[in-house]
Amino acid sequence: MTVLRAERVTLGYGKRPVVHDLSLDITEGGVGLIGESGSGKTTLARAFLGLLAPMSGNIWYGDQTLKKADMRTFRKDVQPVFQAEALDPRMRVGASVAEGLPRSARSRVTELLEQVGLDPALATRRPHQLSGGQRQRVVIARALAVGPRLLILDEPTSALDVTVQARILDLLAALDTERLLITHNLAVVERLCRTSHVLFAGRVVESGPTGDLLARPAHPYxxxxxxxxxxxxxxxxxxxxxxxxxxxxxxxxxxxxxxxxxxxxxxxxxxxxxxxxxxxxxxxxxxxxx
Structure with a gap:
């Protein structure tokens, strides 16, 4: 089942295109966007989140374009997971996780922290009092708070050491939520994504089952x-x-x-x-x- 779809999308900043006439689907089983810095991965993710309007083409959410979709439902269904530095340093952990919840549901903070493997006692701390791995789990808990169908993850393990990366990957693999993973780390995409798309200079150069694509690439890049x-x-x-x-x-x-x-x-x-x-x-x- 397709959650989001890009149809002949060109994206850019000002008049300069960065992603060119690109089409791809985000389907079940996890989808990876692979490529070096500047390949257009994060720009495409911004468009999928409704943060960047296409210069041409459309982003489809179900049977509607994002221009016509109910954005309240969309924001609930599609949640970003940024790197740990995205947390507000002034807010305590519990307040950050509860920010997207109605007041009647804020008791769920304890449940959400436990779901991502954190001690609920950390709710009273601020981000600078946590390790990098703990902060990344808080970011994931925030995204899970509204019960999304899809997580869009932009390099969620890039600033973490190897052992902490492994714990975060175990957590993401166990979640009952679809995911779009943006990364240059091939081991991460192989673990979490059934299908992958390789981007170079804003264009898809290879797409296919992740295991096949990485075991026997068909494109020189x-x-x-x-x-x-x-x-x-x-x-x-x-x-x-x-x-x-x-x-x-x-x-x-x-x-x-x-x-x-x-x-x-x-x-x-x-x-x-x-x-x-x-x-x-x-x-x-x-x-x-x-």
Whole structure:
């Protein structure tokens, strides 16, 4: 079942497009948005939250566009989970969690803190008195307070150490709530998302089942992201192609960095079916063969 859908959406700031003619669905089982900084992940998340209006195209919530949807229901159904620094340092934990609840339901704060694995006694503390992992759990408790259908998580574990990350991932995996996860951490998206979309320069370059996509990438950019992950006990990863090159203005946007680029890449590739996934690459079959 699709919760949110982007239909040929172009997004930008001022007159400068950042995301280009993009279409994707947020479906059951968790959806990941993967890409380096500047790829358009957070911009797309802002549009899905109704915080940024498309320059063209539509964001659909059920059978209505966000322009026509009941925003009170939408705000309840779709909740963001930002990084822990999003907490107001002046508010106590209990007040932060209860902020979105009616007065008659504020007794649920204890239940919500317990749900995310926190001692309810922490409700009287302020954010600076908590560890990074505890603050991130408070952010999740705030989002869960209104009973959302979908959580939009923007790098929810990026500032946490490895052991705390593991506890947060266990918590998110156990929640009975759909999720859109924005991350550059491939291990996190593999754990939490059934389907993933890889963004480069504001365009989807590969989409498909997360396990298949990461095990055998069909786009050179996806492969570069995977190969850049350090392995314990192994040699440091080596970059392929020109990692400093900016996206190309014409043709395939990745071609100036791609080690497999050929003359045909001067023509922009369309997303096409390649062995059970969607890939925007003229040489996808060659990538899979290597």
């Amino acid at each position: 996806t492969r570069a992201l995977r190969d850049a992950v350090p392995k314990l006990g192994g040699a440091p990863p080596e970059a392929r192609g020109r990692t400093e090159a900016v996206p190309a203005a014409t043709g395939c946007s990745f071609r100036l960095r791609c080690p497999l680029a050929v003359a045909e890449c001067e023509r922009a590739p369309a997303l096409r079916d390649v062995r059970g996934r969607q890939v925007a690459c003229h040489r996808a079959e060659d990538v899979l063969a290597t």
